[in-house]
Amino acid sequence: xxxxxxxxxxxxxxxxxxxxxxxxxxxxxxxxxxxxxxxxxxxxxxxxxxxxxxxxxxxxxxxxxxxxxxxxxxxxxxxxxxxxxxxxxxxxxxxxxxxxxxxxxxxxxxxxxxxxxxxxxxxxxxxxxxxxxxxxxxxxxxxxxxxxxxxxxxxxxxxxxxxxxxxxxxxxxxxxxxxxxxxxxxxxxxxxxxxxxxxxxxxxxxxxxxxxxxxxxxxxxxxxxxxxxxxxxxxxxxxxxxxxxxxxxxxxxxxxxxxxxxxxxxxxxxxxxxxxxxxxxxxxxxxxxxxxxxxxxxxxxxxxxxxxxxxxxxxxxxxxxxxxxxxxxxxxxxxxxxxxxxxxxxxxxxxxxx
Numbered sequence: 515x516x517x518x519x520x521x522x523x524x525x526x527x528x529x530x531x532x533x534x535x536x537x538x539x540x541x542x543x544x545x546x547x548x549x550x551x552x553x554x555x556x557x558x559x560x561x562x563x564x565x566x567x568x569x570x571x572x573x574x575x576x577x578x579x580x581x582x583x584x585x586x587x588x589x590x591x592x593x594x595x596x597x598x599x600x601x602x603x604x605x606x607x608x609x610x611x612x613x614x615x616x617x618x619x620x621x622x623x624x625x626x627x628x629x630x631x632x633x634x635x636x637x638x639x640x641x642x643x644x645x646x647x648x649x650x651x652x653x654x655x656x657x658x659x660x661x662x663x664x665x666x667x668x669x670x671x672x673x674x675x676x677x678x679x680x681x682x683x684x685x686x687x688x689x690x691x692x693x694x695x696x697x698x699x700x701x702x703x704x705x706x707x708x709x710x711x712x713x714x715x716x717x718x719x720x721x722x723x724x725x726x727x728x729x730x731x732x733x734x735x736x737x738x739x740x741x742x743x744x745x746x747x748x749x750x751x752x753x754x755x756x757x758x759x760x761x762x763x764x765x766x767x768x769x770x771x772x773x774x775x776x777x778x779x780x781x782x783x784x785x786x787x788x789x790x791x792x793x794x795x796x797x798x799x800x801x802x803x804x805x806x807x808x809x810x811x812x813x814x815x816x817x818x819x820x821x822x823x824x825x826x827x828x829x830x831x832x833x834x835x836x837x838x839x840x841x842x843x844x845x846x847x848x849x850x851x852x853x854x855x856x857x858x859x860x861x862x863x864x865x866x867x868x
Contacts, residue, residue, distance in 0.1 A: 531613030535603035
C-alpha cells in the first residue's frame with residue numbers, strides 16, 4: 515500500500531475528512547468527486563482509497579481535480595498494491611483521515627454541496643460524537659427521500675441509538691459523520707468480511723458515541739448503479755457474499771455481548787437478520803447452493819420459520835415463504851405470497867418485512 519498527496523502544501527489537519535472508497539470507478543466517479551470538491555465547507559480534506567483499480571480510477575479523479583485548483587492541497591490518494599476488498603478500503607478511509615470528523619462515501623453516489631458544513635456545524639453545536647442525516651435514494655428512474663422518521667422531527671437519542679443498532683436506519687457510512695477520535699480506540703474492531711461491513715462499523719459507532727444527533731435533512735444521494743460490484747454477482751460470488759454477511763452478523767453479536775447489551779436487542783436483531791438472510795437467499799439460483807448455505811451457516815433459520823423461534827407460533831404464511839425460497843419456487847409464487855389475503859402479514863412481522 516502507498517499514498518501520495520496531489521498538492522505541494524498539504525494541510526495536516528481539517529474540520530472534516532470526506533473519504534471515498536473506490537474500485538474500478540472511472541465510469542461514475544465524476545459526479546461523486548465534483549460534489550465533494552464543490553462543498554461549501556472550505557476547511558476539508560479529501561481522501562480517495564483505491565483498491566487496486568485496473569481502469570484508471572485515480573487518473574480519472576486527478577483529471578477532475580484540474581477543474582478545482584483550490585482543492586489540490588486538500589487531496590490525498592491511498593492506493594492498495596493488491597485488491598483487498600471493501601472492508602479494508604472502508605478501514606483505511608478512516609485510519610488515514612486527519613479531520614476532526616470523518617464521512618465515508620461510495621464512489622457511485624454523491625453529496626449535497628452543503629452536506630459537510632451542515633453536519634459539522636450540527637456536531638459542534640451539540641458537541642456530538644456522531645451525526646446522522648437523511649438521504650435521497652435513486653433506483654432506476656425513481657427517487658425517494660428516506661427521512662426514516664416521517665414528520666416526527668428529531669428523535670430522542672436513546673431511540674436513535676437503538677434504531678442504529680437494529681439497522682432500522684441505513685447502516686451505510688455515507689450518512690454518518692463521526693468524530694475521528696471515537697474510532698481510533700484500541701477496542702474498535704475492523705471487519706474483514708466484505709459484505710455488510712458497514713453494519714459492524716456503524717453499530718460500534720452507535721455503542722461508543724456519548725452523544726448522537728439527527729439531521730432530518732437529506733444530504734446524500736444513494737444511487738443504484740448496475741455496474742457496481744454488488745450488482746454483478748454470479749452464483750459463487752452470491753454465496754461468498756452471503757457467508758460474509760453471516761460472518762459480520764456474528765461479529766456484531768459478539769460486539770454487543772461484550773458491551774453487555776445483546777439480551778436487550780437479540781430478538782429484534784434476529785428477526786431483522788433472518789429477513790436479510792432470506793432476501794439474499796432469493797438471489798442464489800442454485801438449489802444445492804441454497805441448501806449448503808442453510809445447513810452450514812444458518813440452521814437457526816429453519817428452526818425460526820418452521821418450529822418457532824422468531825415468534826411463539828410461526829404462521830402458515832411464514833412457513834410457506836421460507837419453503838418457497840429454500841426450494842427455489844419463490845419467483846413463481848411471490849405475487850401470491852405478498853398479495854393474497856390468506857398470506858397477509860401479521861403486524862409485528864410487517865415492521866421488518868416492508
